[in-house]
Amino acid sequence: MKTVHLILGNSASVIGAGLGVSAAVALFLILIRQIAVRRNQPDATMTAFAILPVLALGITIGFPLFYTVILSFGNMDLFHFHNPDFSIGNFIGHIVEIFTRPILRNDGLGIIFLRTLIWMLLQTGLQFMLGLVLALALSAPIRGKRMFQTILILPWAIPGTISLMTLRYEFHPTFGFVNLLLSRVFPALGGIPWWSDGLWNFISMNIVGLWLGIPFMLVMILGALRGVDPNCLEAARIDGAGRARMLISITLPLIAPTIVPAMMFSAIYKFNEFGVPFFMNPQGLESSQLLLCLALVNVGILFLMVMLVLRFRGMHREILR
Amino acid sequence: MNKFPRSLLILSYLILILASVLVLYPVLRVVATSIRPFDRIMTYGLSLIPDDADLSNYVRLIRDTDFLLWLANSLGVTAVTSWLSVSIAAMSAYGLTRRNFRGRNAVLISIFLTQLIPGSVLIVPTYLMILRLELVNSFIGIIFAYSVSGITFSIWLIRGYFRGIPVEAEEAAMMDGAGPLRIFAQVLLPQAMPILAVVFIMSMLGGWSEFILARFILIEASMFTWPLGLNRFTGQYRTLWGIYSAAAVLVSIPAAAVFYAMGGHLQEGLARGSGGGLGKASR
Numbered sequence: 065m066k067t068v069h070l071i072l073g074n075s076a077s078v079i080g081a082g083l084g085v086s087a088a089v090a091l092f093l094i095l096i097r098q099i100a101v102r103r104n105q106p107d108a109t110m111t112a113f114a115i116l117p118v119l120a121l122g123i124t125i126g127f128p129l130f131y132t133v134i135l136s137f138g139n140m141d142l143f144h145f146h147n148p149d150f151s152i153g154n155f156i157g158h159i160v161e162i163f164t165r166p167i168l169r170n171d172g173l174g175i176i177f178l179r180t181l182i183w184m185l186l187q188t189g190l191q192f193m194l195g196l197v198l199a200l201a202l203s204a205p206i207r208g209k210r211m212f213q214t215i216l217i218l219p220w221a222i223p224g225t226i227s228l229m230t231l232r233y234e235f236h237p238t239f240g241f242v243n244l245l246l247s248r249v250f251p252a253l254g255g256i257p258w259w260s261d262g263l264w265n266f267i268s269m270n271i272v273g274l275w276l277g278i279p280f281m282l283v284m285i286l287g288a289l290r291g292v293d294p295n296c297l298e299a300a301r302i303d304g305a306g307r308a309r310m311l312i313s314i315t316l317p318l319i320a321p322t323i324v325p326a327m328m329f330s331a332i333y334k335f336n337e338f339g340v341p342f343f344m345n346p347q348g349l350e351s352s353q354l355l356l357c358l359a360l361v362n363v364g365i366l367f368l369m370v371m372l373v374l375r376f377r378g379m380h381r382e383i384l385r
Numbered sequence: 386m387n388k389f390p391r392s393l394l395i396l397s398y399l400i401l402i403l404a405s406v407l408v409l410y411p412v413l414r415v416v417a418t419s420i421r422p423f424d425r426i427m428t429y430g431l432s433l434i435p436d437d438a439d440l441s442n443y444v445r446l447i448r449d450t451d452f453l454l455w456l457a458n459s460l461g462v463t464a465v466t467s468w469l470s471v472s473i474a475a476m477s478a479y480g481l482t483r484r485n486f487r488g489r490n491a492v493l494i495s496i497f498l499t500q501l502i503p504g505s506v507l508i509v510p511t512y513l514m515i516l517r518l519e520l521v522n523s524f525i526g527i528i529f530a531y532s533v534s535g536i537t538f539s540i541w542l543i544r545g546y547f548r549g550i551p552v553e554a555e556e557a558a559m560m561d562g563a564g565p566l567r568i569f570a571q572v573l574l575p576q577a578m579p580i581l582a583v584v585f586i587m588s589m590l591g592g593w594s595e596f597i598l599a600r601f602i603l604i605e606a607s608m609f610t611w612p613l614g615l616n617r618f619t620g621q622y623r624t625l626w627g628i629y630s631a632a633a634v635l636v637s638i639p640a641a642a643v644f645y646a647m648g649g650h651l652q653e654g655l656a657r658g659s660g661g662g663l664g665k666a667s668r
Contacts, residue, residue, distance in 0.1 A: 067451065070454050070607050071454055074457065074458050074608065075457065075461050077523075078461035078524050078528070079461070079465065081465070081523070081524040081525040081528045082468070082528055085528055085529050086472075107486075110479070110565055111484070113476045113477060114477065114480030114481050114484060116480065117473070117481075117496050117536060120533045120536065121496055123529075124529070124530055124533045124534065129510070131510040132507075135509075135513075197400060198404055201396075204393060204397040205389050206394065206397055215409060216401075218408050218409070218641070219408060220644070221640065222640065223594030223612075223636060223637055229616060230415055241414055275408075307390075338508075
């Protein structure tokens with residue numbers, strides 16, 4: 065009875081909040097439209113529509129980003145939470161601190177950054193290689209192609225939170241199935257300390273990251289492979305190319321325009337990944353923790369990434385079209 | 386074509402079977418745990434189907450915990466935010482596709498760049514912002530944040546679709562004296578239904594299992610969405626493993642069903658969206 069009461073109450077406030085947000089959006093649109101009409105702009109409604117995403121993203125992303133920069137000038141901490149001071153000196157002090165003092169209990173910026181980089185490269189590289197192997201196996205003339213494909217994209221279909229919470233526990237040193245299975249097959253190995261040893265913890269993160277990430281890459285590669293003209297392969301075969309040669313010289317270059325952007329997206333995503341390290345490290349091991357919230361440095365990397373992506377002519381053309 | 390070598394065929398089967406087992410085993414193990422009697426959850430065995438399966442975990446989940454409440458909260462938030470998200474994205478895409486104004490490219494590039502900003506950088510300032518605005522324990526903050534979080538990609542997808550729709554019908558409507566709002570609602574949107582459905586479902590799947598933002602905003606237990614509630618079952622020192630598994634099965638089935646029902650559409654849309662957005666792929 066109590067539950068029913070709470071459900072009804074919460075539903076009412078959810079709907080109320082939804083109506084509130086809708087009303088705010090509508091008000092904003094009307095306001096912009098009025099301004100545009102006053103200034104004799106043609107298509108005032110359309111202008112309002114086009115400015116809508118700028119406002120929305122400005123609130124959820126632009127403002128916090130701006131606030132980060134402001135905060136980097138302040139001395140906000142446990143003792144100065146409500147009335148922090150702001151000065152250039154603070155800013156310089158923070159920058160020096162980031163590079164010279166440990167950020168976690170022991171680890172400094174360099175080692176954390178390196179670890180994150182290794183994580184990103186390992187994840188993106190292995191994701192592509194394993195995805196390619198699976199995609200090629202799926203394109204062989206096998207039976208049950210649909211069944212295999214349905215099974216292989218299952219990790220994508222399951223809510224990520226569930227997978228992470230479950231797999232975190234499956235790496236439990238005593239009760240998780242990973243160790244149970246390993247101790248059956250290789251009794252000499254003993255229990256691997258997935259939760260308490262930094263290196264093993266990092267390995268478990270990578271395994272789980274791949275389990276979660278390969279289906280996306282697999283679908284991308286399968287889509288790209290479908291676009292490869294069989295005539296090209298046939299021509300190569302007539303010229304005497306072997307299968308390995310055809311894969312390296314024909315198929316890979318042909319799928320590269322699709323796969324490279326996907327890998328780039330995946331690399332950015334992996335670099336910023338929070339969920340896997342957060343869930344897979346239940347004991348808060350420092351030696352496997354990844355970069356968490358290093359605003360300034362991350363922004364620098366971000367610009368690098370942005371430049372990389374922007375360099376991609378295709379995207380630029382797409383935007384400007 | 387020449388005959389496919391037998392050795393490669395066998396290798397393909399081996400790879401696929403191995404991969405399928407690796408994918409299925411953890412999933413099936415959760416299902417198996419959920420139907421194992423409550424007193425024998427912790428097991429050293431690896432077998433999947435217990436001899437005396439029953440549904441006691443499901444009964445306990447629904448009777449003894451607030452699972453139904455969490456589910457209702459999640460469902461409400463997800464439904465409202467998907468609706469808002471599609472509306473905002475569709476309106477934005479309309480403005481950004483059918484109208485040429487000064488600074489349009491700047492808008493497009495800047496909304497695309499927001500997608501590259503790491504979420505973890507924004508966690509601390511967002512949290513402070515939520516504190517200052519006193520949005521902790523209110524649904525307004527979370528609904529707004531969820532509605533906006535995926536719109537960049539949605540705008541991209543919808544815009545691609547709008548561009549493929551010929552403008553003649555809209556021009557005819559304009560000749561007949563219809564305003565832009567009317568053209569949008571009665572001419573353009575009905576033609577764009579397929580992509581709107583894709584965007585709606587993607588936004589639903591995204592909001593359904595979001596954890597980090599919810600963790601910051603919803604502190605009170607009666608307002609939890611299911612990811613927060615389930616996380617309570619699996620603490621480091623106390624794990625209600627059977628009940629957790631039952632809940633995991635119950636929340637995963639609808640999400641997976643929707644995902645597979647969308648199947649081709651979703652994958653196609655994604656391939657077109659990212660490929661088309663970044664390169665000359667697939668076009």
